[in-house]
Amino acid sequence: MSRVLVARQDNLGDVLLAGPCLRAVATQASHVTLLAGPHGRAAGELLPGVDEVLTWTAPWIDPAPPPVTAEDTGEFVALIRAKSFDRALILTSFHQSPLPLALLLRQAGVPWIGAISEDYPGSLLDLRHRVGGDPPEAVRMLSLAEAAGYALPPDDHGALALRRPLPPSTRLTGGGPYVVVHPAASVPARQPSAGWSHRVVRALAAEGHRVLVTGAPGEAQLTACVAGTSAVNLGGRTSLAELAAVLSGAQVVVAPNTGPAHLAAAAGTPVVSLFAPVVPASRWAPYGVPVVLLGDQRAPCRDSRARVCPVPGHPCLEEIDPAEVCKAVAELGATVPPRVSSLL
Structure with a gap:
């Protein structure tokens, strides 16, 4: 040893x-x-x-x-x-x-x-x-x-993983199923605009999903804009361990190519990956969980490693139809709670 x-x-x-x-x-x-x-x-x-x-x-x-x-x-x-x-x-x-x-x-x-x-x-x-x-x-x-001579044991799945137990998160998430939208990324080239992310949140909410928007303390203004009145804004309200717990409890996480997308994968949660092709998805897409990859992987910025999008309008992400995101969320197993009809 x-x-x-x-x-x-x-x-x-x-x-x-x-x-x-x-x-x-x-x-x-x-x-x-x-x-x-x-x-x-x-x-x-x-x-x-x-x-x-x-x-x-x-x-x-x-x-x-x-x-x-x-x-x-x-x-x-x-x-x-x-x-x-x-x-x-x-x-x-x-x-x-x-x-x-x-x-x-x-x-x-x-x-x-x-x-x-x-x-x-x-x-x-x-x-x-x-x-x-x-x-x-x-x-x-x-x-x-x-x-170097080290190997995973036969009972290790080889995917990403987190140390358990994670902190309790019900005070943040409330009860019932939910979908998480994490709008931020570490560099602008990988992040859709606040307006586009807000449209996605509204589209998911219109389909009946309960949506939580997450972000770091420095992203609170962004998450407030994205959440609007259609979602719960958790921006700046979680430690990393608490964020992991929130992502672990989600049915699906929608996120660009950023750390929390990998955190969701480590928590075992399916991911709708909004992937700008400035780096190859084959290498950097969320690993070990079901994933739907959205974004034009043949865009002119492909493999450029650009930190700021070199293409006007950021089309590889901004041209994704929010309806495609809703479809991907459904494909990954997110269900909508049945609506209770009131009797007249």
Whole structure:
């Protein structure tokens, strides 16, 4: 048995997608530490198999990177050295390099390091793993654990998962079935307009669904606009664990390509994925649950990794008919409570 560090230092959804890899490592390691960035820490705390979460902002990954200083990297190296890890796995997206972190881990005395790397690693890596094709990100990361000798047990479904039990959520959701609409995304290119999302909420409500609109504290103005008078506005009212509980209780979640879509998948809830093709859906669509993918996957922005939509009018999302969303919600099993007719 050993002490293993697993690093995934970017956003909420990326950390959630690392869940199967972390569970595989936990089957053989005596202690699993997740190294996360500030945007992903809260997700790491929800993952089965994780004993400890460390946070450090990687200047080569964070979208608002801090300056590189000898003091900061020195403190990080000292922290890792004090933890006496036996092994480390570095998880990165295809466009990120694991080598800067590998160098710091070597300086911290970590004796064995594995990562997926297209670049020549020299003596920085003991395992240089390569992945062919374009598999889902969760599968890609799990393959690194497997190459390092870790495997999920036979009774593990291999999908995303959350640490249970989740907090009670009835005070937020009320009673009865409901559908969640989560309108925000981490970058504008992946997010439909507030007006379009409001039309979706109204269309779902008109069909008889009880709709809850969710969002982070900084998105409260957006969620209020989207909810209007047709839905319950939960924007800014939940911790991440409470949001997970709300999503877990939903019949279906409607969301763009963002962390809460992966949180819904980890909770086991079907997702209507409003997917702008700036990154490939084959890799980044919600994993392990029933999904209906909406959005023009052949739009001019395809695979551009644009943070702001380069096409006027954002047609890949804005041209989705709200009726298509309602149809997808029904296809994924959401039911409408029967209306009670009053007797005259």
